[in-house]
C-alpha cells in the first residue's frame with residue numbers, strides 16, 4: 001500500500017489550531033496543486049460534533065472562495081479535528097490562515113441560517129445533520145485559541 005503523508009505525521013507533536021502545508025504536487029502539464037492540513041481541534045483531545053462540522057463545511061466551501069483564490073475543495077477529516085484544503089497553485093500558509101480566519105469570523109459573527117448553502121434534501125447527503133449554533137460556537141473557540149502558522153510551535157498572527 002502507498003504511504004499516506006497524513007499517517008506519518010506525529011499527531012501527538014502538533015498544537016492545534018494550525019494550518020500546515022502537507023504537499024504541493026505538479027501535474028503532467030506543470031499545474032501546481034497544494035494540500036493543506038487545516039487543524040481546528042487538538043488530535044485525540046476532542047472533535048467537532050458532526051452537525052457543527054457539517055455546517056462549517058458548507059459555509060467554508062462558499063465563504064473561503066471569497067478570501068482565497070484557487071480553492072478546489074475543503075473537506076472534513078474523518079477524525080473530525082479539521083479539514084483538508086486543496087487549492088490550485090501555491091498559496092502561502094499565512095494566506096490560508098487569513099482566509100480561514102475570515103471564514104470562521106463570518107460563521108461566528110454574521111452567518112444566518114439563510115447563508116448556509118446547500119441544506120435541502122436535493123443538495124446535501126444528510127441535510128438533517130446541520131447545526132449553525134454548533135458551527136458558531138466552535139468557530140468562536142478556534143478564533144479565541146488563534147490559528148498558528150506552525151503546527152509544532154504556536155505562532156499565532
Ligand SMILES: [Zn+2]
Nearest residue numbers: 054124125126
Ligand atoms: Zn452536506
